[in-house]
Amino acid sequence: MAKTPSKSSNDIANATPPAVKQVKRRVLIVDDHPIFRNGITQLINHEVDLHVCGEICSAAEALGAVEQLKPDIAVLDISIQGTNGIELMKSIRALHPQLPALMVSMHDESVYAERALRAGARGYVMKAAPSEKVIEAIRRVLGGGLYLSEAIGGRLLDTFLNGRATNVGTSTIEQLSDREIEVFRAVGEGRGTREIARTLFLSVKTVETHRAHIKEKLQLKTAPELVRAAVEWVNREANL
Structure with missing residues (x-):
């Protein structure tokens, strides 16, 4: 039976190491x-x-x-x-x-x-x-x-650094809370109060309260003004 030749130290040193599989x-x-x-x-x-x-x-x-x-x-x-x-x-x-x-x-x-x-x-x-x-x-x-x-x-x-917000042209919108922004966008997308309440898992009364706060913060007096401002904002965002 033929004897298997042993590897020299040089063979071992020059051997290519197995590839390490990259963890994704x-x-x-x-x-x-x-x-x-x-x-x-x-x-x-x-x-x-x-x-x-x-x-x-x-x-x-x-x-x-x-x-x-x-x-x-x-x-x-x-x-x-x-x-x-x-x-x-x-x-x-x-x-x-x-x-x-x-x-x-x-x-x-x-x-x-x-x-x-x-x-x-x-x-x-x-x-x-x-x-x-x-x-x-x-x-x-x-x-x-x-x-x-x-x-x-x-x-x-x-x-x-300065402890103040800089004005980038959207300061009025930035006054809105996260939830108010969500309601404002929904209004601009043409959704009514009941649909907004259903999709956001809120009561109709809560949505109406948010709408009132949005009008106050954005200095809008009527519901049509709110809708018009919301539609304009949604359209402006879509064109960014």
């Missing part, structure tokens, strides 16, 4: 637009270090998905079924404080970025941003950092 970070997408979910999933799955572990369209499913899928990061939109991304972010932060989250939304960052950060998000990216910015934001948040556009980052820094 798990990304959960929460967005109610199927086309966007499909697009961002393909974008993320092309990266060697990232993988979409789940696509969710509603807030009701999102918390369960976080528990079941154990993502490394959640990517949320403002507009989702059942509530909004800000309220969902608050719930995620309360139940899973260690899970980092990034907001990727079509809605004006001058209105929503600071609200998202206060709710617990680690960054905000507009959907209109180049795709590489979305990937950059995901990686930065996964690395423990914050991600904001230069314009919003500079504004928030100025607010922190």
Whole structure:
């Protein structure tokens, strides 16, 4: 029987080490637009270090998905079924404080970025941003950092250093609470009080109270003025 030659120390030293399989970070997408979910999933799955572990369209499913899928990061939109991304972010932060989250939304960052950060998000990216910015934001948040556009980052820094908000032309809207913003958008989308109450899981009386507060803060005297202002704001956001 032939004897198998032994390997020399040089052979062992020069041997190619086995390839180490890269561990992909798990990304959960929460967005109610199927086309966007499909697009961002393909974008993320092309990266060697990232993988979409789940696509969710509603807030009701999102918390369960976080528990079941154990993502490394959640990517949320403002507009989702059942509530909004800000309220969902608050719930995620309360139940899973260690899970980092990034907001990727079509809605004006001058209105929503600071609200998202206060709710617990680690960054905000507009959907209109180049795709590489979305990937950059995901990686930065996964690395423990914050991600904001230069314009919003500079504004928030100025607010922190000077103890005041800077005027970027949306100061009146910024007076509204997160829930009031949600109701204001629904009014601008043509929804009536009862429909808003049903979709936001509020009472009709609560929605009417929010509408009254919105009119007061925006100095609007009548319901038609409120509707007109809301429609104009929603249309302006859509054209950003």
